[in-house]
Amino acid sequence: xxxxxELTKTxxxxxxxxxxxxxxxxxxxxxxGLIGPDGAGKTSxxxxxxxxxxxxGGSATVDRNDIVKDYRAIRNSVGYMPGKFSLYQDLTVxxxxxFFATVFGTTxxxxxxxxxxxxxxxxxxSDRRAGKLSGGMKQKLALCCALIHKPKVLFxxxxxTGVDPVSRREFWDMLARLKQQSITILVSTxxxxxxxxxxxxxxxxxxxxxxxxxxxxxxxxxGDALLxxxxxxxxxxxxxxxxxxxxxxxxxxxxxxxxxxxxxxxxALQQWLTGEGFEGTEVIAANVTVEDVFIKLLGKNKxxxxxx
Amino acid sequence: MKRFVTFxxxxxxxxxxxxxxxxxxxxxxxxxxxxxxxxxxxxVSNARIAVVDQSNDNTTRRLIGRLxxxxxxxxxxxxxxxxxxxxxxxxxxAKLVIVFPAQFEQQLAHDNSVEVQVIADASDPNVATTLxxxxxxxxxxxxxxxxxxxxxxxxxxxxxxxxxxxxxxxxNFVPGVMALVLMLVCVMMTAVSIxxxxxxxxxxxxxxxxxxxxxxxxxxxxxxxxxSIINVTFILLLSVFVLGLPINGSITLLMAESILFIITCLTxxxxxxxxxxxxxxxxxxxxxxxMLPTILFSGFMFPIxxxxxxxxxxxxxxxxxxxxxxxxxxxxxxxxxxxxxxxTLILAGITIFMMALSLKNFKIRLA
Amino acid sequence: xxxxxxxxxxxxxxxxxxxxxKKFGDFIATNAITLDVYRGEIFGFLGANGAGKTxxxxxxxxxxxxxxxxxxxxxFDVYRQRExxxxxxxxxxxxxxxxxxxxxxxNIQFFGGIYGLTNxxxxxxxxxxxxxxxxxxxxxxxxxxxxxGWKQKLAFSVAILHDPQIVFxxxxxGGVDPVTRRQFxxxxxxxxxxGVTVFVTTHxxxxxxxxxxxxxxxxxxxxxxxxxxxxxxxxxxxxxxEVFYVLARGARRSE
Numbered sequence: 001x002x003x004x005x006e007l008t009k010t011x012x013x014x015x016x017x018x019x020x021x022x023x024x025x026x027x028x029x030x031x032x033g034l035i036g037p038d039g040a041g042k043t044s045x046x047x048x049x050x051x052x053x054x055x056x057g058g059s060a061t062v063d064r065n066d067i068v069k070d071y072r073a074i075r076n077s078v079g080y081m082p083g084k085f086s087l088y089q090d091l092t093v094x095x096x097x098x099f100f101a102t103v104f105g106t107t108x109x110x111x112x113x114x115x116x117x118x119x120x121x122x123x124x125x126s127d128r129r130a131g132k133l134s135g136g137m138k139q140k141l142a143l144c145c146a147l148i149h150k151p152k153v154l155f156x157x158x159x160x161t162g163v164d165p166v167s168r169r170e171f172w173d174m175l176a177r178l179k180q181q182s183i184t185i186l187v188s189t190x191x192x193x194x195x196x197x198x199x200x201x202x203x204x205x206x207x208x209x210x211x212x213x214x215x216x217x218x219x220x221x222x223g224d225a226l227l228x229x230x231x232x233x234x235x236x237x238x239x240x241x242x243x244x245x246x247x248x249x250x251x252x253x254x255x256x257x258x259x260x261x262x263x264x265x266x267x268a269l270q271q272w273l274t275g276e277g278f279e280g281t282e283v284i285a286a287n288v289t290v291e292d293v294f295i296k297l298l299g300k301n302k303x304x305x306x307x308x
Numbered sequence: 309m310k311r312f313v314t315f316x317x318x319x320x321x322x323x324x325x326x327x328x329x330x331x332x333x334x335x336x337x338x339x340x341x342x343x344x345x346x347x348x349x350x351x352v353s354n355a356r357i358a359v360v361d362q363s364n365d366n367t368t369r370r371l372i373g374r375l376x377x378x379x380x381x382x383x384x385x386x387x388x389x390x391x392x393x394x395x396x397x398x399x400x401x402a403k404l405v406i407v408f409p410a411q412f413e414q415q416l417a418h419d420n421s422v423e424v425q426v427i428a429d430a431s432d433p434n435v436a437t438t439l440x441x442x443x444x445x446x447x448x449x450x451x452x453x454x455x456x457x458x459x460x461x462x463x464x465x466x467x468x469x470x471x472x473x474x475x476x477x478x479x480n481f482v483p484g485v486m487a488l489v490l491m492l493v494c495v496m497m498t499a500v501s502i503x504x505x506x507x508x509x510x511x512x513x514x515x516x517x518x519x520x521x522x523x524x525x526x527x528x529x530x531x532x533x534x535x536s537i538i539n540v541t542f543i544l545l546l547s548v549f550v551l552g553l554p555i556n557g558s559i560t561l562l563m564a565e566s567i568l569f570i571i572t573c574l575t576x577x578x579x580x581x582x583x584x585x586x587x588x589x590x591x592x593x594x595x596x597x598x599m600l601p602t603i604l605f606s607g608f609m610f611p612i613x614x615x616x617x618x619x620x621x622x623x624x625x626x627x628x629x630x631x632x633x634x635x636x637x638x639x640x641x642x643x644x645x646x647x648x649x650x651x652t653l654i655l656a657g658i659t660i661f662m663m664a665l666s667l668k669n670f671k672i673r674l675a
Numbered sequence: 676x677x678x679x680x681x682x683x684x685x686x687x688x689x690x691x692x693x694x695x696x697k698k699f700g701d702f703i704a705t706n707a708i709t710l711d712v713y714r715g716e717i718f719g720f721l722g723a724n725g726a727g728k729t730x731x732x733x734x735x736x737x738x739x740x741x742x743x744x745x746x747x748x749x750x751f752d753v754y755r756q757r758e759x760x761x762x763x764x765x766x767x768x769x770x771x772x773x774x775x776x777x778x779x780x781x782n783i784q785f786f787g788g789i790y791g792l793t794n795x796x797x798x799x800x801x802x803x804x805x806x807x808x809x810x811x812x813x814x815x816x817x818x819x820x821x822x823x824g825w826k827q828k829l830a831f832s833v834a835i836l837h838d839p840q841i842v843f844x845x846x847x848x849g850g851v852d853p854v855t856r857r858q859f860x861x862x863x864x865x866x867x868x869x870g871v872t873v874f875v876t877t878h879x880x881x882x883x884x885x886x887x888x889x890x891x892x893x894x895x896x897x898x899x900x901x902x903x904x905x906x907x908x909x910x911x912x913x914x915x916x917e918v919f920y921v922l923a924r925g926a927r928r929s930e
Contacts, residue, residue, distance in 0.1 A: 038823060038850030050516045080516040086509030103517050145513075161850075164723030165880065165916060166923045176584045190850055193916070205852060234885070235864040252857050254884030254915070255904060291853055298854050314788030318777065325776050 001063055001153060001184045002026040008057030009044045009207075020207035022030065023057060026090050026186055026200075031179045032099040033198035034188040040070065041207040042188035043083060044204055046157045050080050051185070071077045076104075079151035083158045085142035089131030093122055093141055096130055097148060104149035114181065115144045118174050135151035136167030147183075154178070156187045172197045192291035193300065210297040222296065224248055225264035228256035231278045237245065244272055251295060258286050260296065328645045343604065349614055352438050358385040358611070359391055363412035369452075374450055375406070380442040393427070397470060398647050400633065404439045416454075421462045422444040430472035431640040432480045435611055440467055471556070471641050482547045483635035484608025489543065489626040490566070491573050491602050494536055496594035498577030503590045512674070521670040525582075529574040537563075538569045556642030565638065565652065566641045569631040572655050576627070582666045601626040630654050631646035687714040689841055689872045690735060694744035695753075697730050704730040706895035707744060712874060714840075715895045717867050719883045719903075720876040720916040722892030723923055728876050729845070731892070735874070736843055737887055749840045762791070765834035765871075768845035772830030775819035782818060783833060790837035804824075804832045824855035831862055835871060842866065848882065860885055880916040891922050898922050 737760035
């Protein structure tokens with residue numbers, strides 16, 4: 001449904017590369033996540049795919065329409081939710097919805113079934129001005145407006161940024177339900193934990209794709225052994241871990257610190273820590289998450305770049 | 309104290325590194341001094357006048373030659389038929405007509421005095437007063453010349469102020485204000501409106517949809533069109549009933565021309581918003597970039613005829629100039645469409661041109 | 676080599692708030708919050724947008740006057756000694772921290788001057804800061820040209836340039852990649868280790884786990900205040916995200 005081939009975008013006179021020969025494809029009905037921090041190139045990719053920007057290299061198609069030559073066809077058929085939910089602040093909820101329905105040549109009634117599950121959550125505010133809604137409500141309204149014309153493909157650019165965790169979770173529940181209607185969804189997010197709710201994900205940093213696969217395969221093919229360590233003095237722990245002989249990489253990870261080790265023996269680490277004077281330590285096997293994968297790939301990427 | 313100095317240093321850094329503001333800060337005074345110093349003047353020179361010489365004798369010809377030679381006047385037309393005397397006023401070709409009676413020379417020789425009729429276009433009372441004063445000066449001079457020693461002769465003038473016998477300033481002022489107000493409101497409001505969509509991001513969504521640029525532009529202009537029509541009506545009512553201004557011509561024509569001018573301003577506003585990407589810049593350009601030229605070049609404060617030629621050319625592209633002429637012609641002079649079709653055409657032309665330019669420049673992509 | 680446990684001195688309270696309230700007309704933005712923060716602690720102040728975090732923090736920074744309740748920051752009263760409070764704290768927010776059109780050094784000089792440091796102090800601390808962050812080659816570059824991660828680290832270092840007792844961080848790690856975020860937290864750890872109390876708000880739940888204790892605000896009131904591990908135990912949750920979810924689910928302000 002969506003195909004990118006060596007898509008490239010540069011900005012400014014110095015030709016700063018924002019998107020660096022990115023290639024991947026999204027199948028029909030897939031929920032695909034583009035995961036990466038600010039400045040990784042996610043928004044640039046979205047804007048090229050929705051035909052708002054011209055690429056500087058490579059090509060891409062959406063539903064077999066070329067993003068440069070067939071931009072009209074793409075614009076008439078996709079749903080787009082740009083960052084910071086651009087809605088008409090001084091129109092009410094229902095006025096916004098009506099407007100977008102009409103712009104796409106349809107009515108709210110025609111495709112109401114599609115947005116029903118989402119709309120019922122904000123229905124009681126249908127006369128409230130969009131500017132006066134909370135972040136979570138705006139998000140739901142923006143999604144409805146993007147869906148109202150029953151698009152085949154949905155582009156959601158960081159839809160959960162700046163929204164409270166409860167709304168975030170509800171939003172992903174909604175996306176899962178939409179997927180069942182065979183709508184292809186391309187989402188971008190900086191939150192690693194949301195990656196797990198996608199069918200497949202692409203990890204992106206500084207315009208380059210680090211990896212593409214299902215979340216499960218990415219974590220299971222992590223490669224190294226990962227241990228989780230806890231102690232009373234986390235800061236000292238983090239400073240000490242790099243000097244453990246078996247350490248490949250170590251970093252903070254919330255309550256526990258994560259250590260990638262060559263020698264997969266928790267007890268060995270525990271012993272070493274005690275020897276270093278740490279008390280109350282706990283060393284267990286860690287569950288590898290997408291964030292661990294990302295951190296590992298980031299490290300590799302940096303070495304790659306340095307070598308170039 | 310040290311803290312204050314710290315703040316000072318920071319503020320200097322901010323100011324000096326902001327190139328655009330610096331340009332305005334230093335560039336603007338230079339431009340203004342040059343314009344106000346050289347270009348704008350209330351004095352009149354080479355004003356176009358017409359003469360009706362019913363006598364056609366040596367004295368009248370000498371006098372007319374004297375008028376022509378003076379730096380105040382340029383005799384643009386010599387009219388033979390007194391019935392045609394109002395024509396130059398209608399076409400705007402002359403601001404003043406001098407009528408010499410038949411047998412001028414004889415009368416002067418016989419009676420030692422003669423009367424000359426001076427008719428001035430008082431729709432701009434300031435210019436009219438200035439010009440009639442100049443005429444008197446030239447005549448006085450001529451008188452002295454004719455008989456320096458002999459009995460004093462007098463060439464009297466009978467003044468007629470056409471269109472505005474009481475020389476009310478409001479006749480000149482209200483059309484000018486109408487042009488200014490309509491221009492400011494229409495340009496600024498539409499300019500901000502489109503840019504606002506760009507700033508809030510809703511323009512992005514609109515672009516990725518089956519919308520058409522023309523539809524967006526027109527739909528943004530129409531509310532302001534209606535509001536401005538109400539505005540014009542209001543101004544006219546105020547002028548007529550509170551300021552005592554007459555409407556000598558057709559009200560329908562006046563309203564129709566006003567609507568045309570409003571549309572012209574709306575298209576200028578649309579063009580500004582198509583080219584700018586921030587509301588602040590749009591507002592600045594509308595206010596500064598449009599208001600100043602309108603005040604300076606519409607002709608209601610400073611006569612355009614007396615500006616250096618380059619500035620006169622610039623004034624031709626200021627829509628307000630043409631509207632001002634139209635309003636004065638219809639409202640004050642009571643003229644009809646046949647007299648203002650040229651100006652109307654120019655306004656229509658500017659409108660179409662701006663619209664085409666806006667459509668062409670409307671970016672269908674973000675970059 | 677014996678590693679000292681990171682010992683929080685709970686006998687020294689640097690922030691003490693009792694029933695602190697802020698009303699805007701009829702609307703109660705912050706509803707009688709009570710908390711203690713100890714010296715050298717990393718205290719996480721969590722809550723959804725609109726829950727009242729920012730209002731509470733502004734009161735604690737001496738930026739706004741409470742409607743009722745009491746609070747003492749670094750020993751200074753929040754009603755009568757707001758200027759002293761401001762002098763003894765550092766502040767960094769995501770929205771603003773450094774001037775983009777000044778260089779790294781100029782920013783250091785400016786803020787140093789504002790905090791009342793002597794020229795000598797500014798020079799030494801500035802050099803030290805720049806070396807520690809690895810910005811020696813960028814010292815004369817405009818801040819606008821630095822990548823986001825470096826900007827944040829620089830902003831934090833500038834906020835503690837004058838060795839304040841407490842530093843308030845308002846959502847400091849928005850949007851950067853996981854590695855940079857961790858480097859930032861290393862700076863926080865290092866500051867806390869040297870005795871600076873860190874009061875940080877964030878909506879990244881995993882960052883809550885880096886804190887010694889956290890509080891969660893819902894609809895203007897504090898609904899939970901404890902160590903992360905104890906909260907997880909209390910709410911039978913495996914992550915802070917879940918704790919938050921349970922508490923925030925009933926929130927009315929997200930309507």
